[in-house]
Amino acid sequence: MHIFDDNDNVSPIYHRAISLTLGKEFAEHKGNPTSLIAKQNSEQENRRRKLLDVEEQANEARIIEEHGKSHFKTQMMAKFYGQVTAKVNNEFDNKENLYANILHIEDAAPDIMEILSVRAASIKRISPLVKSLPWLADELIALVNKPQYRKRADVQVSDPNLALTYVGLENLKLVMPTFMLKHWLPTSTAPFALMKRKLWNDALSVALASQKLAEEYDIDPFTAFSAGMLSNIGLLAVTRCFLQTYNELYKQELKAAYDARDKRLHDVLVDFEVSPELLLEQLISRNSKIAADLVELMRFDRLAITEPLFDIAYTADFDKMSPVAQVVVKAKAYVAFRSLAKEGLIENEESKILLNAANVTSKEVTLLKKADIDHIKLSFK
Numbered sequence: 001m002h003i004f005d006d007n008d009n010v011s012p013i014y015h016r017a018i019s020l021t022l023g024k025e026f027a028e029h030k031g032n033p034t035s036l037i038a039k040q041n042s043e044q045e046n047r048r049r050k051l052l053d054v055e056e057q058a059n060e061a062r063i064i065e066e067h068g069k070s071h072f073k074t075q076m077m078a079k080f081y082g083q084v085t086a087k088v089n090n091e092f093d094n095k096e097n098l099y100a101n102i103l104h105i106e107d108a109a110p111d112i113m114e115i116l117s118v119r120a121a122s123i124k125r126i127s128p129l130v131k132s133l134p135w136l137a138d139e140l141i142a143l144v145n146k147p148q149y150r151k152r153a154d155v156q157v158s159d160p161n162l163a164l165t166y167v168g169l170e171n172l173k174l175v176m177p178t179f180m181l182k183h184w185l186p187t188s189t190a191p192f193a194l195m196k197r198k199l200w201n202d203a204l205s206v207a208l209a210s211q212k213l214a215e216e217y218d219i220d221p222f223t224a225f226s227a228g229m230l231s232n233i234g235l236l237a238v239t240r241c242f243l244q245t246y247n248e249l250y251k252q253e254l255k256a257a258y259d260a261r262d263k264r265l266h267d268v269l270v271d272f273e274v275s276p277e278l279l280l281e282q283l284i285s286r287n288s289k290i291a292a293d294l295v296e297l298m299r300f301d302r303l304a305i306t307e308p309l310f311d312i313a314y315t316a317d318f319d320k321m322s323p324v325a326q327v328v329v330k331a332k333a334y335v336a337f338r339s340l341a342k343e344g345l346i347e348n349e350e351s352k353i354l355l356n357a358a359n360v361t362s363k364e365v366t367l368l369k370k371a372d373i374d375h376i377k378l379s380f381k
Contacts, residue, residue, distance in 0.1 A: 002316045003315065003318060006316040013340070017340050019280055021202070022279070023195070076265065084246050091241050091245060092238075095294065103184045103237055105184065108129040109136075111129055112126055115129075116173050117304075123164050123165055127164055135183055136176075136179055139182075140167060140179075145157055177226050181229050181230070181232065181236070192274075192279075199239065201374070203232035206335050207225050208228075209228065209334055209371070210225060212368060213367075217327065219327060227325070231288070231309060233290075234286065234289065238290060243274070250269070250272065254269050288312055288313040291312075292314075295309045308328060318358070326359070329358045330360050331368075335373075
C-alpha cells in the first residue's frame with residue numbers, strides 16, 4: 001500500500017502487521033534492525049565462543065572444522081536463496097501465469113461477481129457458472145446443509161441450483177467473494193503453520209470492515225466488500241508463488257546433490273529452512289501491486305473495484321483516492337492496528353500514527369469495535 005509505504009513513520013508499523021501473518025515471533029523481530037539471519041549467525045558465533053572457553057585448546061581444531069561447515073552452509077544458503085529470489089521475481093513479472101497457473105482463477109469466478117453487481121442479477125444467470133466450478137458448487141451445498149441454515153433436519157440438499165435458490169442473491173454477495181478467496185488460499189503454508197489461517201482471517205476482516213464503513217458513507221456495500229476481500233489476493237499470490245518456487249528448487253538441488261554423491265552438500269541442504277526474510281520482503285514490496293494486476297485481469301466492467309485497487313497500490317495521497325479505495329484503506333489500517341494490539345505489538349503513539357495515516361476517525365474506530373468483522377452473517381428466509 002503506497003500510502004503507508006511512502007510514509008517513513010507508518011511503514012515500519014504496517015510492515016510489522018504484515019510480518020504478523022507469518023507469526024508473532026517475526027512481527028516482534030520487525031522492530032529490531034538486525035535481520036533474522038544475522039541474529040542467527042550472531043547466536044551461532046556466541047555459542048562457538050562459549051564452547052571454545054569451556055573446552056579450550058583441546059577442542060579448537062574441532063571448533064574450527066565446525067565453523068568451516070557453518071561458513072559453507074552460509075555460502076550455500078546465500079547461493080540458493082539468490083536462485084529462489086531470481087526465479088520468483090521472474091514469476092511475479094508474468095501476471096497471466098500467476099492468475100492462471102499459481103492461483104488457478106477460472107473465468108467463471110469473476111463472471112459471477114460481475115453478475116451480482118448489477119440490478120438484473122438472477123439465480124438463472126449465475127447457476128450455469130456455479131455448475132462449471134465443482135468446488136464452488138460443493139461449498140454452496142455444504143453451506144445450506146449446515147444445521148443452522150437447514151429448513152428441515154431430515155432433508156439434505158444435493159443440487160447446486162437448489163442451494164443457490166435457497167441462499168438467495170443478497171447472501172450470495174457475501175458468500176461468493178468469500179468462497180472464492182478461500183479457494184485461492186495456499187494449500188499449505190508450511191513451515192509457517194498459522195499463516196494460512198491468518199491470511200484468511202485478515203482478508204475476511206478487511207472485507208467486512210470495508211462493507212461496514214461503506215454503509216456509513218452511502219457506498220455500495222457489495223463493491224466495498226469485494227474490493228476489501230480482493231485487496232488481499234496479492235498476499236495469497238505472493239505466498240503461493242514463493243513457497244511453490246522454493247519447494248521446487250529445493251527438491252531439484254537436493255536430488256542433484258544426491259545424484260552427484262556430494263554428501264557434504266546434501267547434508268547442508270537437509271538442514272535448510274525457508275527464509276522468512278525473503279518471503280516478508282516479497283509480501284511487503286509486491287502484495288498490493290499484484291492484487292491490482294490480478295483484479296485487472298478479471299476484466300470487471302460493472303463491478304467497479306479495479307480503479308480502487310490501483311489507488312491502493314499506487315496512490316500516496318488519501319484525498320486523491322476513490323471513495324471505495326478510501327474505505328478499504330481505513331479497513332486495512334484498523335485491522336492491522338487490531339491485530340498488533342491483540343499481540344501487544346503496538347504502542348499508543350504508533351496506533352495514532354497508523355490510524356491517522358488512513359484518516360480513520362475515533363467515530364469509525366468505535367463503529368468497527370462494535371461491529372462483528374470476524375464472521376459472515378447470512379439471513380435466510
